[in-house]
Amino acid sequence: TRTRIVRYLRDFLDAMDFLEVETPMMQPIPGGAVARPFRTHHNALDMDMFLRIAPELYLKRLIVGGLERVYEINRSFRNEGLSTRHNPEFTMLEFYQAYADYNDLIALTEELLRHLVRTLCGAEVITFQDSELDFGRPFTRMTMAESLVALAGVDADVAGDRDRLAAAMRAMNIAVEADWGL
Structure with a gap:
């Protein structure tokens, strides 16, 4: 393969x-x-x-x-x-x-992956490690702050504040380096 x-x-x-x-x-x-x-x-x-x-x-x-x-x-x-x-x-x-900007490259990557999965698997919906992955629909696009809110449960007002975000990450046992930006 x-x-x-x-x-x-x-x-x-x-x-x-x-x-x-x-x-x-x-x-x-x-x-x-x-x-x-x-x-x-x-x-x-x-x-x-x-x-x-x-x-x-x-x-x-x-x-x-x-x-x-x-x-x-x-x-x-x-x-x-x-x-x-x-x-x-x-x-x-x-x-x-x-x-090309990042939106163009996201679209190209999405098309590449969709066609790759279709070519190799014969379908756009596959199961991987007990999860169903649907390559047929558009990928979810979100900012880093939006992903922290949606996927990590961080409050929206915390996601935009570096110090509060670092504290929230540490509370979830996620290492945060001092020189990391927001």
């Missing part, structure tokens, strides 16, 4: 006029995500390098350089925990489109 998913992702994005690219796996500085990188050493250059944690910065350079739609399906590495939900080495799809 993994092979079919990767093939489908390529076919979908290629049909939308995205260009598949490859960006460096070894990078002089870690960037593109907040994560702990794996370090390595490039002997020929006598230089410490980092295995990529995300292709974001290189993909954005291509957009700035004039390519309008790019994507990469790659291996990324994050030197962090190991669990059933996190593997230090994983396959990632990342794509960027010039002149």
Whole structure:
């Protein structure tokens, strides 16, 4: 199934006029995500390098350089925990489109997932871990504050106040770092 998913992702994005690219796996500085990188050493250059944690910065350079739609399906590495939900080495799809805003990219992602589920499962409604997921209807869109109210039970007036929100999160045993914004 993994092979079919990767093939489908390529076919979908290629049909939308995205260009598949490859960006460096070894990078002089870690960037593109907040994560702990794996370090390595490039002997020929006598230089410490980092295995990529995300292709974001290189993909954005291509957009700035004039390519309008790019994507990469790659291996990324994050030197962090190991669990059933996190593997230090994983396959990632990342794509960027010039002149598109977040609403355009949400719509594209929704269409990609809907068609992927329909192609792989033959239906838009599937069961996953005892939950029914309906990919046929529009995805719910909400702000972070709206999601805190709807899903975490935070009062609306608290969701917009950083200090009160941090206290509410701590009361729910959710760690809050001092440098996190609202």
